[in-house]
Amino acid sequence: MATELFLEKVPTHLWEPLTARDEFHYHMLDEKLPPVPENAERIRHPPTAHLGALQVLPFDLLYLILPDLDLHELNNFRCLNRRAMEVVESLTVYKEVTRYAHQAVRGALSIGTGHYMSYRLLYEKLCTWKCETCSNFAGYLFLLTCKRVCFACVSSKRIFLPLEPSHAARRFGLDPHLL
Template identity: 40%
Template sequence: MNNEDVLADVEKHANAIIRVCSGYQPAYGLLVIRPDFSCLNPVHATLDSAFDTPPTAELGTYILGRLPAELKLMVLRELDILSFFRFRHVSRRARELSTGLWEYNLVAKHGREGLRGLLRAGLAHRFTICDLYQPLITEKCSTCDAFGGLLFLLTAERCCFTCLQSKAHYHVISPRIYAMLSVIHPARLNRKSIPSLRTVSGRYTLTTTPVNPPKRLILAEHATQALLAAKVIKEDVIQVLRSQGDEQRQRYMATTLYPWYNLKNARPEYGAGCRGCQPPRGLYLDDQAFSARGFLSHFSQCAEAQRLWAESEGGTGPLGKPECARPYSFHSFFFSNWLAI
């Protein structure tokens, strides 16, 4: 196909091209903190809705009750997530007001993995609803230009799997190991109020070997900066930490899946891989995930994807099933929300 034909097809048959030429979710979804949608279904309806019965009382006779609605919403945006949910339980009026917050409404509907991850990791008191809203509407990884399908919980940043694996920015370590390498007492880490993540049970591996996670993880970069500023450690500790390396699986323990919410078409996108770039068999940790518009840009340069499109006769003919169909539980959930642009 020449470039003009490719561009014409992309413009005319965008949804069909995505349906035909993308067909699997990269396997990193199996490694990070995984959502269990079945157990969350009873809770979902209460997250993004108010009570059916209208409120009969205001928030009180004091300052908050007398504020205009716009100022009340400004106050809610500054609350940490734990305080926000406590406020929702105060009264029907409080729940109605908090549900009407645009950022919360979007996060409660489409960013539940982030909410659940922060609550389970014991980090919800460190972030606001707006801290989750910003990565939800941001397509790119915070450290590169690739599509980011993950949320790094210790900083509430969107990231891609490649950066999660390779960047020192995402180096996590147990407080005990960090204290041992930096030759300080573990109590000093606690006194400096360095954010720590409570790990949750999970596999975090594609093998059958069970993983026994540490109880807590800290971000090595945060800990080092805080301790250097307090003159508790010296610069040579940085070299010690780099030479020691880190266990990559622990990075997965601090990360969860997180969709990108496309404001232009009001749809969440988890990202998907290209069938044309797909190796013959196996699980593909290194495959790049694309958003819908990112995939169309990739399609215009991928000869194999264009060949698949030509074989499908414009999306009308049969196409062989991928040899690597992914049998994990949330596969169909991803693609039911991904195809439309």
């Protein structure tokens, strides 16, 4: 709430140039991500290693714990070995999110917000249709805060218009090296 109050005081001429809009198109992060290389279908060999200390846990417990790891950590765990990959890829939330919102995962990881959201949270947000600001249909996921938002809110509300690091440093009196 305090952020919204602060942003209401920011003059329009400071934040309008930060938006990449034109008359017919609102530029989104997924347009700026590099294309995903097309891989030949992977040949899967059965796992030869196990999960180490986690091997003693029942799979039911792993299925409860793993979806709550942040995106970055679960992807790191998945890369541990073929057994870890098999376990992660059997998670329902992982399968659904990577199937229907792979670009959201890539975007969150590329801008560094993947440390603050889990696959479970992302799945819950993707299953929601209401804008968290105005309750209209939300066709967008704002990756900085992992909120579902409608086009009207994401393109007009100041809370969804992030500042560049140089502007934030100047506005809040921060050392630019800290950003």
